[in-house]
Amino acid sequence: MxxxxxxxxxxRFETAAQTPLVDPYGRGVEYLRLSVTDxxxxxxxxxxxxxxxxLPKKEMLTLEELDRLCASFIGLGVRKIRLTGGEPLVRRxxxxxxxxxxxxxxxxxxxxxxxxxxxxxxxxxxxxxYEAGVRRINVSLDSLKPEKFQKITRxxxxxxxxAGIEAAQKAGLRVKINTVALKNVNQEELxxxxxxxxxxxxxxxxxxxxxxxxxxxxxxxxxxxxxxxxLADLRTELESRYEIQDVxxxxxxxxxxxxxxxxxxxxxxxxxxxHNFCESCNRVRITxxxxxxxxxxxxxxxxxxxxxxxxxxxALLEQEIRQAIMQKPKGHDxxxxxxxxxxxxxxxxxxxxx
Ligand code: SAM
Ligand code: SF4
Numbered sequence: 375m376x377x378x379x380x381x382x383x384x385x386r387f388e389t390a391a392q393t394p395l396v397d398p399y400g401r402g403v404e405y406l407r408l409s410v411t412d413x414x415x416x417x418x419x420x421x422x423x424x425x426x427x428x429l430p431k432k433e434m435l436t437l438e439e440l441d442r443l444c445a446s447f448i449g450l451g452v453r454k455i456r457l458t459g460g461e462p463l464v465r466r467x468x469x470x471x472x473x474x475x476x477x478x479x480x481x482x483x484x485x486x487x488x489x490x491x492x493x494x495x496x497x498x499x500x501x502x503x504y505e506a507g508v509r510r511i512n513v514s515l516d517s518l519k520p521e522k523f524q525k526i527t528r529x530x531x532x533x534x535x536x537a538g539i540e541a542a543q544k545a546g547l548r549v550k551i552n553t554v555a556l557k558n559v560n561q562e563e564l565x566x567x568x569x570x571x572x573x574x575x576x577x578x579x580x581x582x583x584x585x586x587x588x589x590x591x592x593x594x595x596x597x598x599x600x601x602x603x604x605l606a607d608l609r610t611e612l613e614s615r616y617e618i619q620d621v622x623x624x625x626x627x628x629x630x631x632x633x634x635x636x637x638x639x640x641x642x643x644x645x646x647x648x649h650n651f652c653e654s655c656n657r658v659r660i661t662x663x664x665x666x667x668x669x670x671x672x673x674x675x676x677x678x679x680x681x682x683x684x685x686x687x688x689a690l691l692e693q694e695i696r697q698a699i700m701q702k703p704k705g706h707d708x709x710x711x712x713x714x715x716x717x718x719x720x721x722x723x724x725x726x727x728x
Contacts, residue, residue: 429725
């Protein structure tokens with residue numbers, strides 16, 4: 375836990391330091407993932423249906439409201455904020471919000487502002503992100519091949535992502551590549567992706583595909599079943615070429631890490647399906663409409679837009695946040711099964727942002 379005495383702390387933070395956000399299972403909540411929009415310029419096949427119905431624009435929180443929400447969570451002891459989406463960089467004026475969050479970095483009431491992005495807008499935003507205090511970002515990329523990338527994203531242009539990654543590195547941002555492991559889709563690129571990340575000085579994390587949201591008009595369960603590639607199997611494949619050592623570090627996120635002895639490269643594994651990581655979960659998620667989700671893999675949620683709009687003071691909002699944290703479930707129970715006609719969680723990943 376990070377609740378350090380700090381001469382820059384304001385009164386609210388000192389109050390939070392005495393009573394941090396702790397759920398009924400004793401897990402401190404220090405990490406907020408904020409989906410600033412559910413819109414995106416891509417339509418990755420495992421994430422979204424082709425004809426998505428997005429949240430009504432009139433229900434979306436303004437950037438000022440999102441800023442207020444973040445400030446409340448920071449006041450309650452949150453130390454890390456990740457912006458996500460949808461694609462966070464397609465939200466108009468999102469930079470304003472990131473700059474506001476930068477103030478909390480300066481006052482040391484927040485340790486990190488970061489984002490997960492598909493990388494298509496980074497040429498435009500990389501320098502400004504650095505200026506605002508962002509130091510690390512995650513870029514999602516599942517293939518190095520232009521045609522395959524296009525197929526996975528339905529219409530994306532990989533060159534934009536490559537240019538974005540380069541711009542980010544030039545601006546001084548540390549970049550981690552997030553790759554969803556997709557059986558028979560990017561399986562044959564495993565060694566190429568690993569070698570490319572090493573050559574480009576990029577960190578790398580693999581993620582197991584999760585059954586969130588329906589993907590096609592007909593049942594999508596078999597598609598997810600077909601695509602699911604357990605990271606235990608991916609690791610075995612890696613071991614056919616590299617000597618792998620487990621690295622006993624934990625980040626603020628859910629990844630486990632290994633190191634390739636030959637190159638010294640560190641690789642993360644996020645395994646919600648084959649090994650859930652709920653016992654150390656320190657995070658909650660908020661949608662762009664102000665709905666607080668207490669677990670990525672469960673439907674338990676609380677509306678924070680109502681208390682946010684009911685009062686100009688944050689007291690009611692903070693009270694509702696505290697009550698909500700007491701409803702945080704113990705864990706998720708994702709299952710991907712052949713012939714199962716519904717995803718485990720009905721909402722799509724773009725609503726809460728992973
Ligand atoms: N648009 C941004 C991006 O793609 O990085 C941020 C939002 S995206 C929903 C966040 C992460 O979730 C991405 O790394 C994406 O690959 C991952 N993701 C989306 N749907 C998923 C699913 N069904 N299972 C596992 N990961 C998923
Ligand atoms: Fe968009 Fe990210 Fe979902 Fe792909 S994974 S469709 S880039 S939100």
